[in-house]
Amino acid sequence: MQLGYELIREQIFFRRELRERVFWFIHLRWIAVGLGLLGCWAAFLAGEPLDFTALIAVLLSIACYNMIFLLLGSRMRVETREVGSFIIFAHVQICLDLLALFLILHFTGGSASPLVIFVIFHIVLAGILLSRMSCFLYAAAVILALACMIWLEKTGILAQTSSLLGPEKVIWARFGALGAALLVGAFLITQVVHSLRLKGRELLRVSAELEFTSSRLKALYDMVKEMGGETDLQKLMDSATRLAATIMGVKACSIKLLDEEQRYLRFASTYGLSQDYLSKGAIEVAKSPINQKIIEGAFYAIGSIREKDYFQYPEDIRREGIVSMLCLPLKVEKRILGVFCVYSDQSYHFAEHDTAFFSLMTDLTALAIERLRGELTKAWFFHKAAHQLRSPLHALLSMFKVLQDGYLGELNQKQAEAMSRCQRRIRLMGELIEDLLRIGQRRSETSPRPLKPMNLGEALRQVCSFYMEQAKGKGVSLELEIQEPIPDVLAEEGLLDELLSNLISNGIKYTPAGGAVKVLLAKKGRGWLKLEISDTGIGIPKEELPQLFTEFFRASNAKALDEHGTGLGLVIVKEVLNRMRGSIQVRSKQGEGTTFTCLIPTILQPTES
Structure with missing residues (x-):
């Protein structure tokens, strides 16, 4: 099943590449026609004895069949056509172009035409668009056609349109060099294209493996998240x-x-x-x-x-x-x-x-x-x-x-x-x-028990009011700031009371007289509330911060200040926030104070976030 899927992907990839190259070929043909007409005009001005009527007729024929190719190509959809359709399309174009080129060669000097070098371009294009075998077959066909043209010209069967043929040995030597160049060019271009196609296939394979692995890891992440x-x-x-x-x-x-x-x-x-x-x-x-x-x-x-x-x-x-x-x-x-x-x-x-x-x-x-x-x-x-x-x-x-x-x-x-x-x-x-x-x-x-919408600001006012007398009795100022409006959160009344009471009572407990505990509630981004409780108390030793939310753990300076404490208050805070899909962070410096920052999702944002 997976192999079939990969073969389809590879076929579509190379089909798309072939389609792009075929259209590139069509666009090049418009340029070639334009340059051909420009060349005819230049030769006419220079007084060259050429059959301009025949040349222009050939160029216009090229323009006509190129328009047909453009219309046919625009109808060939990548996903619905087999690769064979594009290969046949490319073969037809190359064959017609070579026929037109040999007609132009005939009207511009035959085998001695200065344009004969252009036959190599189609060998290069065949190497890019088609198989290695097709490229070599086109090279052999061009060599055979040139040999036939020379023989026909020498025997007089094909009329010579130019006196540039020269001695027979020179003609055959030039033909041999051109034939060798065509074969070497075909070999080089097919080697390069074959290497690029192998790399393309390897890239597709690696891409498919990465996509497959990525989808599995995403599914595994979702699985772990659900189980967690x-x-x-x-x-x-x-x-x-x-x-x-x-x-x-x-x-x-x-x-x-x-x-x-x-x-x-x-x-x-x-x-x-x-x-x-x-x-x-x-x-x-x-x-x-x-x-x-x-x-x-x-x-x-x-x-x-x-x-x-x-x-x-x-x-x-x-x-x-x-x-x-x-x-x-x-x-x-x-x-x-x-x-x-x-x-x-x-x-x-x-x-x-x-x-x-x-x-x-x-x-x-x-x-x-x-x-x-x-x-x-x-x-x-x-x-x-x-x-x-x-x-x-x-x-x-x-x-x-x-x-x-x-x-x-x-x-x-x-x-x-x-x-x-x-x-x-x-x-x-x-x-x-x-x-x-x-x-x-x-x-x-x-x-x-299901969570229900509750006003965190109101719960915070009640808890702060409850602890206000305790703070005054100890000589600690308790300040509350709520940046209205505050959207509701999903919670239980008991959960909010445990969360707020533990954090605020800890701040008062571990802040000496003359210190302050500040409580801030504000919106944080879209759909979140930030609850911040900061004090100017004894702080927490840096090396003990990682253990802060462990059962029965109390900081060493906290135990020295007050030996009474269960070591479970912050554990309860962490579990309450987990239940509400929130999080908590702590910043502290020993001797300067501690800040607890809680992020809690509101009803404006799904709790899965």
Whole structure:
């Protein structure tokens, strides 16, 4: 299929080149006619004894058939005509031109005409437009025609129109030199044209390969983008099998995952396979030599499936219409997750470049599966751990309240201070648990709640109003600037509150008295909002900036200033922005302050952007 497509492309390319050259030939002919008429006029003024009537008649005949060629050529469409049509068109033109040229030679001195050198031009044109054989045949035909003209003139059969013939030896010597020049010219021009055509074919081949590779990489990018947006493992694998089958141009695709004991392969996701084929259930690795080899790390490609191939259920494969297949291990580093297979209903469907490309696709799919598995495991752990800790923590807080209120007796000053420190620690643990619950709940959502249009400016005013007293109490100025009008964004009320509260409270927390926190909301380009929170606080060490959005990480100077903190606030901010299809950047210099810049798409721009 691909070969046929390339042959058609090549044929159209050279057909277009031939058409352009043929029209170039037609345009040159107008110039030749004009120069011929000008030459006749000059010869007439010089008093040359030529048959001007015959010469002008030949030139006008050339103009007439050139007009016919122009009309015929304009009707020949590149896409609908075969190459043979253009080749015949070129042959007819060259033949008529050579006939006209020999008539002009006859009326301007015969074989001794000074215009005889012009026969070489048509040999050159034949070499450019036609095959090598055609070029040499025209060269031989011209030499033969010249020899006949000389012989006819010498025998008197053809009337001599000039006395420039000279001695016979000189004529034949001139003829020999011209014939040699024609053959050498034909050889040189065909060599050059042949080389150029080979390079043209190679350029077409490379261009086709680049186009094919580019389209596949674009499809692979779309596949990775779609898988990267999935939060459900089953949907991710279904997306991978569907897109892999489409990109590879096959009838079916499957992902089989190993169980924990690595004894069985179970179909985790399929595309294009019947329910009957899947009804056999798990595949026992020990009974499937092919899957054993794949799990050991080798790829397996079968160009034509026959009974000699070792399958656990060969009859099902034949009934499914699978003729060839390509299977690769899903692996992350040295750990095998399962097997990724594509199935074709054509024999020897998979070439070497298909294997290399599918290997890249398999590696990216394995990474996506492993990443999502890790995130889901982490989310599950966060959620469970937070739930397990919440009840005893509340019990501890209740007991501390009983002690503080003096129900079990009055506390002395030392005991009260110790109780106060313990309460602060427990409250910090409570904040950590709440953050863990929020993260765990968000990451474990298989169907996130739909976003709705919300006014970010209004939410920002409410959050700033809430933190205004806290900022005043610490001696920090909190300034808010909103450059109206501000279009709505797609969000949830809880999401906006988490985003704004974390960023603004951090700015106040890590800015000493006398400092300032500035909040700016403005439009950025078409369809985007820029939210900027800058402070004049302690800043962040340069070497610690890459870790800023990592779970439980706190900058060293932040821990020195205030040991209380969960290290999850900016993680929540990043996840909220990801949910809103936004982004965040941070600029900071230790001792001078920090600026967080968030870009958030508005309802005026699709969230896919």
